[in-house]
Amino acid sequence: MPEKDTSVNVLKEPCLAVRKFLARPQREGVGAVVRRSIGRFELKYFDPFLVLDEFSVTAPAGFPDHPHRGFETVTYMLQGAFKHEDFEGHKGTIGAGDLQWMTAGRGIVHSEMPAAQGTQKGLQLWINLSSKHKMIEPRYQEISSKDIAEAAKDGVKVRVIAGEALGTKSPIFTRTPTMYLDFTLKPGANLRQLIPTSWNAFVYVLEGEGIFGNAKSLPTSAHHLLLLGKGDSLEACNKSSKPLRFILVGGEPLGEPLVQFGPFVMNTQEEIDQTIDDFENCVNGFEKARHWRSEAAVSLDF
Template sequence: MDSQLEKPRHIVRKFQARPQHEGVGAVVRRSIGRFELRYFDPFLVLDEFSVAAPAGFPDHPHRGFETVTYMLEGAVKHEDFQGHRGLIKAGDLQWMTAGRGIVHSEMPAGPGVSKGLQLWVNLSSKNKMIEPKYQEIQSKDIASTSKNGVTVRVIAGKSMGIQSPVYTCTPTMYLDFTLKPSSHLKQPIPIGWNAFVYTLEGEGIFGLEKSGPVGAHHLLLLGQGDGLEVWNRSNKVLRFVLIGGEPLGEPVAQLGPFVMNTDEEIDQTVEDFQYFVNGFEKARHWRSEAMVGLEA
């Protein structure tokens, strides 16, 4: 954290993520994957979601990328067509590699509102059709440390001398920072990676000390450089995530939850899903418990 940055990154673009409706009755603040910013290589979507039963995200497919679900409040019940199921609670992480195909359901569990972040990370052409897999880490097992008023939870990558055990097919860093009032952070970022900040709570100064403070629910795209400098000049706690990834530099063809490299591959994916082949075989007869309940 005390390392010197030779070329600090500055904010090159900033906008507020406004609420919109997604799924069935759910509300998300989408910052990547909307008309202002369709794609920020290798990131396809960033949603800050807020959902309460009976709303949610019932049975839907994915192919060609990873979904990273990081819970902030409440819990989400996850089920998929391979029989995998579980509860993702506040502070927990699920890193799902959809690869050649997953059909799953994500629904709020328990009373009240469940909130979290979902990030879609693109896969390179050589990884798009790999077998699906999950990495799930409970909150108590996420690598975390504090120093000089700065606390970091290392979802992926490394910070302040600690490393996440998460394996990322597309090289990625994902850091959850909390800065107490009057604290200051210097965080290295690999040169050449694309990186951004998403603010969750409080307000902070990012990149240039003389720049104005930025409040919650803002996406800050960072220019190139070797790291980020942040100051909390307010009298409240500042919380944000810093996410970066190595650009793939490949063409992107997307149709909703399917992300491939060409239109032909998208057509093939639609056909595979329609006819339950090439990774979608188990979708033919599968309904989640949540969907069965909705249909009853």
């Protein structure tokens, strides 16, 4: 009798949606509006994901000077542009389709503010770092829209932000193993995307309406998050008359203790207490916070 093939590429069972949330608008930052699906009361943590916000911001609203420690932020612009500044002197603007993958590590203070007229829209995902990476030096990976890997086949288009899809790989380096895929399905199109069986994964619908999991599932529309159960792939189809756009995000769970205090994410309460002390006294990674204010904060008198 032949041995059973246990390789990761053998299709077993597709993932089914086990929970569904509508991300309702709430206020964050200074006058900004976000639809938060992860990091809310019903879903405080989905290892390794801390927060998923779909943001909508019109100047002068935004996210003036604020700190982070212990995780990464991934900002993906859908419309308009955002300007980023930090106390290390890094400045940059990302526009529609652009991406910034920021590793806060041991500490960063930065601002994120609108850089264009009208309403700026995008997604921000917070990804936890393992204990061995929480205190590394901050760094950035910024990729313009034209440099994000893309592929298309049989009515399915994908932008490969992290991971691999339709035979195309992303150049992004992820300390916490992560896949981040932006799919658009034409009417009538179907998709089956592999997901490592040990990972946690979710779908967030940006536009249109789709069927996820199996043909008997009810349609899911924009601003909904679907948590996927165990399986080795996502099945999706677009039975509507309009395009369906959604992100598929998956990550390897860290399985470590988590203690969070706002923008600080560590493993123990003692580490959180130390982080608060470090920030308040501008030490141990926050030295430059003592005399730094962003241009945006100065202009807002924040």
